[in-house]
Amino acid sequence: MANDPDAIPFEVREYLEAQQRKRLLRFIACGSVDDGKSSLIGRLLYDAKTLFEDHLETLQRESRRAGSTGDALDFARLLDGLTAEREQGITIDVAYRFFATEKRKFIVADTPGHEQYTRNMVTGASTADAALILVDARKGLLTQTRRHSFIVSLLGIRDVALAINKMDLVDYSERRFAEIRDEYLEFARHIGIGNVACLPISAINGDNVVDRSARTAWYHGPTLLEYLESVEVDEDRMQRIPFRLPVQWVNRANADFRGFAGLIASGALRLGDPVRVGPAGTQSAVTRILDGDRDVPVAVAGQSVTVCLRDEVDVSRGDVLSHPDSPPAVADEFEATVVWMHEQPMLRGRSYVMKIATKTVAATVMPLKYKINVNTLERLAATRLEINEIGVCDLELDRSIAFDPYEENRTTGAFILIDRMTHQTVGAGMLRFALRRSQNVHWQALDVNKVARARLKGHEPCVLWFTGLSGAGKSTIANLLEKRLHARGQHTYLLDGDNVRHGLNKDLGFTDADRVENIRRVAEVAKLMVDAGLIVLVSFISPFSSERRMARALFADGEFLEVFVDTPLSVAEGRDVKGLYRKARQGQLRNFTGIDSPYEAPESPEIRVETTAVSAEEAAVVILGELERRGILAGA
Amino acid sequence: MSILPRSSSTHFSMHHLTHLQRLEAESIHVMREVVAETENPVMLYSIGKDSSVMLHLARKAFHPAPLPFPLLHVDTTWKFREMYAMRDQVAREPGIELRVYRNPEAIELGINPFTHGSAVHTDVWKTQGLRRALDEFGFDAAFGGARRDEEKSRAKERIFSFRTAQHHWDPKNQRPELWNLYNARKHRGESFRVFPLSNWTELDVWQYIHLENIPIVSLYLAAERPVVERDGALIVVDDDRMPLAAGERPQLRRVRFRTLGCYPLTGAVESDADTLPAVIREMLLARTSERQGRLIDQDSASSMEKKKQEGYF
Numbered sequence: 051m052a053n054d055p056d057a058i059p060f061e062v063r064e065y066l067e068a069q070q071r072k073r074l075l076r077f078i079a080c081g082s083v084d085d086g087k088s089s090l091i092g093r094l095l096y097d098a099k100t101l102f103e104d105h106l107e108t109l110q111r112e113s114r115r116a117g118s119t120g121d122a123l124d125f126a127r128l129l130d131g132l133t134a135e136r137e138q139g140i141t142i143d144v145a146y147r148f149f150a151t152e153k154r155k156f157i158v159a160d161t162p163g164h165e166q167y168t169r170n171m172v173t174g175a176s177t178a179d180a181a182l183i184l185v186d187a188r189k190g191l192l193t194q195t196r197r198h199s200f201i202v203s204l205l206g207i208r209d210v211a212l213a214i215n216k217m218d219l220v221d222y223s224e225r226r227f228a229e230i231r232d233e234y235l236e237f238a239r240h241i242g243i244g245n246v247a248c249l250p251i252s253a254i255n256g257d258n259v260v261d262r263s264a265r266t267a268w269y270h271g272p273t274l275l276e277y278l279e280s281v282e283v284d285e286d287r288m289q290r291i292p293f294r295l296p297v298q299w300v301n302r303a304n305a306d307f308r309g310f311a312g313l314i315a316s317g318a319l320r321l322g323d324p325v326r327v328g329p330a331g332t333q334s335a336v337t338r339i340l341d342g343d344r345d346v347p348v349a350v351a352g353q354s355v356t357v358c359l360r361d362e363v364d365v366s367r368g369d370v371l372s373h374p375d376s377p378p379a380v381a382d383e384f385e386a387t388v389v390w391m392h393e394q395p396m397l398r399g400r401s402y403v404m405k406i407a408t409k410t411v412a413a414t415v416m417p418l419k420y421k422i423n424v425n426t427l428e429r430l431a432a433t434r435l436e437i438n439e440i441g442v443c444d445l446e447l448d449r450s451i452a453f454d455p456y457e458e459n460r461t462t463g464a465f466i467l468i469d470r471m472t473h474q475t476v477g478a479g480m481l482r483f484a485l486r487r488s489q490n491v492h493w494q495a496l497d498v499n500k501v502a503r504a505r506l507k508g509h510e511p512c513v514l515w516f517t518g519l520s521g522a523g524k525s526t527i528a529n530l531l532e533k534r535l536h537a538r539g540q541h542t543y544l545l546d547g548d549n550v551r552h553g554l555n556k557d558l559g560f561t562d563a564d565r566v567e568n569i570r571r572v573a574e575v576a577k578l579m580v581d582a583g584l585i586v587l588v589s590f591i592s593p594f595s596s597e598r599r600m601a602r603a604l605f606a607d608g609e610f611l612e613v614f615v616d617t618p619l620s621v622a623e624g625r626d627v628k629g630l631y632r633k634a635r636q637g638q639l640r641n642f643t644g645i646d647s648p649y650e651a652p653e654s655p656e657i658r659v660e661t662t663a664v665s666a667e668e669a670a671v672v673i674l675g676e677l678e679r680r681g682i683l684a685g686a
Numbered sequence: 687m688s689i690l691p692r693s694s695s696t697h698f699s700m701h702h703l704t705h706l707q708r709l710e711a712e713s714i715h716v717m718r719e720v721v722a723e724t725e726n727p728v729m730l731y732s733i734g735k736d737s738s739v740m741l742h743l744a745r746k747a748f749h750p751a752p753l754p755f756p757l758l759h760v761d762t763t764w765k766f767r768e769m770y771a772m773r774d775q776v777a778r779e780p781g782i783e784l785r786v787y788r789n790p791e792a793i794e795l796g797i798n799p800f801t802h803g804s805a806v807h808t809d810v811w812k813t814q815g816l817r818r819a820l821d822e823f824g825f826d827a828a829f830g831g832a833r834r835d836e837e838k839s840r841a842k843e844r845i846f847s848f849r850t851a852q853h854h855w856d857p858k859n860q861r862p863e864l865w866n867l868y869n870a871r872k873h874r875g876e877s878f879r880v881f882p883l884s885n886w887t888e889l890d891v892w893q894y895i896h897l898e899n900i901p902i903v904s905l906y907l908a909a910e911r912p913v914v915e916r917d918g919a920l921i922v923v924d925d926d927r928m929p930l931a932a933g934e935r936p937q938l939r940r941v942r943f944r945t946l947g948c949y950p951l952t953g954a955v956e957s958d959a960d961t962l963p964a965v966i967r968e969m970l971l972a973r974t975s976e977r978q979g980r981l982i983d984q985d986s987a988s989s990m991e992k993k994k995q996e997g998y999f
């Protein structure tokens with residue numbers, strides 16, 4: 051790097067040892083759009099003399115040609131590495147840069163200020179130890195400044211530097227600086243950020259970045275680099291808290307070797323230590339610790355190890371190893387804080403894939419408690435969470451997991467939510483505490499059960515879930531099928547969308563949230579009926595795959611048969627038996643499936659009926675055959 | 687904060703992990719996640735220093751088991767001879783399955799950097815070659831040794847970098863990647879490029895090679911080599927396929943490489959650093975970036991981003 055050659059220790063071994071002792075600080079730059087984050091980081095890299103000559107030359111060339119800074123260097127261009135970013139002069143995604151000084155090593159994440167890209171800011175913040183929050187001295191605190199500060203505090207970042215930037219545009223006014231500082235300190239206190247340092251900065255001129263500025267003689271605090279070199283790096287804390295090893299992978303190298311591989315999230319482990327496997331609660335003791343290919347007597351937080359145990363206990367990916375006297379909690383229902391990151395809102399009743407440490411489970415969103423207005427910190431009642439919103443909700447998992455509150459452990463308390471259909475990461479969250487509700491309402495075990503009831507009926511109970519567009523022919527086919535089943539002496543029930551909406555679900559409309567709830571209730575009713583031993587026919591448009599999947603998850607394997615009544619939109623609309631398509635086209639009906647609300651066709655239904663190829667009667671016969679083939683009905 | 691455990695760890699004195707130990711642990715964690723969550727992973731092995739580090743880390747990650755994935759070398763037939771020798775040696779080691787792929791289209795058309803230029807050469811041999819190899823073998827995750835400190839658009843890339851079924855990277859719409867929770871879910875045909883060395887710097891790589899005694903090709907160390915100058919770059923004439931201008935004679939100069947690729951496209955630097963410590967010392971004094979020696983990156987200002995979007999590593 052373009053350092054002064056004389057300043058470099060020439061004895062390489064000595065140098066390497068010094069390097070080894072250097073601490074690493076990871077920090078982010080965040081704040082509202084255009085407040086100068088990228089410019090400041092660029093300036094910092096430049097003033098700290100960490101730029102290569104060829105990069106500098108490129109910067110000079112580009113600044114002259116396309117920069118926004120006239121003759122001066124446009125430092126933001128060092129960070130904004132994507133073509134679209136340089137064209138628009140904004141940051142879209144996080145840039146990670148690496149630099150070192152005599153005292154420390156740094157990884158900085160320069161994040162976008164634009165609200166649209168908040169998810170990328172969250173990405174950068176999740177791995178940071180400290181945050182540099184920028185404010186434009188002319189504009190003061192903006193909504194994004196507060197949103198970013200709030201996210202920083204939620205993620206547990208304790209040290210914040212407020213860089214009051216563009217001081218050159220307010221004549222380096224101490225009064226203006228103090229105004230913004232006081233307002234921010236007040237806000238920071240409310241959101242629980244303890245350590246705030248405020249610095250008067252001009253990224254363009256380099257005031258108080260690396261060199262102390264003569265233009266702010268009234269300021270006696272540290273320069274930005276001094277701050278970064280001295281802010282506390284709290285890596286020891288992770289070693290002091292209880293031991294957690296989320297198991298990533300089971301290493302079965304040979305018949306004699308069974309090791310559990312993972313990154314130690316916290317605490318320390320030594321040979322002979324007793325361990326507990328969560329959530330099961332089984333115990334054993336450590337017989338080997340492998341750090342790579344070396345046997346070691348002890349390992350600590352931050353190391354990737356492979357651990358062997360004394361007993362043949364059942365351990366698989368997703369389990370958490372701990373010490374028996376300080377185990378993680380075990381639960382299947384939580385209160386959590388969620389940051390939503392996708393255009394499709396988070397809906398109550400919807401089921402998502404949840405990844406927490408190395409465990410993957412299904413999580414259903416229970417009532418949303420509230421969302422938070424990031425400006426006023428008010429708690430607002432809400433039924434859904436839109437993109438970039440932050441809220442608190444209950445989550446119900448399909449099984450119990452071992453966890454810690456995020457406040458206590460960043461690894462075993464953090465999770466992401468993944469959409470089941472698109473596989474996008476749609477939310478990020480932090481577990482607050484377990485809800486004891488499920489433990490209080492005990493499940494009533496009954497002696498006469500599903501198997502016993504089904505035996506009387508002479509068939510296997512199941513649900514046939516008919517999905518398809520309005521007018522596709524679901525009800526017609528379901529009706530014909532039920533008649534045939536009835537004629538054979540089978541016990542059936544048909545749940546029809548229109549009919550259920552007149553009674554059980556008459557309080558629900560057609561918004562996305564109501565559609566989810568509609569399906570949830572019907573699925574639960576169908577489940578009770580299957581439990582009663584019936585063959586249940588459900589005829590519902592059920593346009594979203596995630597709800598159909600949620601319904602499917604309620605049933606045992608082989609009990610849920612998805613029947614896709616496949617009719618092209620043009621054909622269904624052409625039939626328009628109920629005149630609904632016409633109304634929808636005229637705008638008299640809103641949220642109509644196929645017109646202004648999507649229909650997500652099943653990817654692999656158990657049964658698919660193309661109504662353009664077979665008649666309704668033929669379809670019923672085909673389904674009957676399929677039920678025989680699957681052993682649900684005895685052959686005729 | 688919670689109460690300290692009553693177990694033995696209360697009496698435990700702090701162990702400071704070094705910077706390199708942390709990087710090593712992070713890379714190993716990434717590799718294990720891929721093996722746990724994808725069906726058919728592969729490690730791209732280019733014989734360079736980053737690949738060597740990556741392979742070393744992979745051995746540690748899965749020890750004592752053999753590597754749970756094969757290595758893939760997407761060959762262009764224009765690498766340095768010493769690189770091929772090293773590759774073949776690695777392939778003979780126990781527990782290593784190494785596959786070599788040469789794009790048949792490139793072979794058929796006889797694509798080379800002299801007749802077709804660096805852009806076409808790189809596109810057909812490397813970008814198209816890699817895409818075809820991944821498709822043919824059905825790999826759904828490919829490890830690459832790229833680092834974020836190499837280049838501006840790399841600095842923007844996720845550790846788990848999602849690719850469409852057409853191998854496209856959409857830099858404006860990357861999946862959020864929080865903490866160390868990687869989302870490896872995808873539909874059939876889609877895939878991931880995974881970069882376990884994302885947070886390593888060039889200096890970290892050299893220090894680690896030094897500390898762990900990792901074998902590397904000697905091209906990284908200075909020696910007398912036959913050199914011609916092309917567009918200001920020092921090109922080592924590695925075999926007799928290199929066309930020389932009338933009267934042009936390779937000169938012996940003391941050079942080494944900071945990065946390795948196809949020999950006609952990789953610029954050497956004049957250097958006396960013939961040991962690892964000397965290389966590290968030289969790095970500390972370096973005033974230019976390692977990519978400066980790569981002719982392919984200079985085709986246009988945003989060439990790397992464009993190539994990446996098309997499926998280049």
Ligand SMILES: Nc1nc2c(ncn2[C@@H]2O[C@H](COP(=O)(O)OP(=O)(O)OP(=O)(O)O)[C@@H](O)[C@H]2O)c(=O)[nH]1
Nearest residue numbers: 083084085086087088089140141163216252253254
């Ligand atoms: N006068 C003055 N202008 C500045 C200063 N810092 C940044 N700017 C200008 O402010 C504009 C925005 O700067 P950026 O660094 O791109 O802002 P940013 O915060 O990274 O923006 P996003 O990442 O898109 O949110 C550019 O035109 C900069 O040149 C400063 O200290 N003084």
Ligand SMILES: [Mg+2]
Nearest residue numbers: 087088140141
């Ligand atoms: Mg920016």
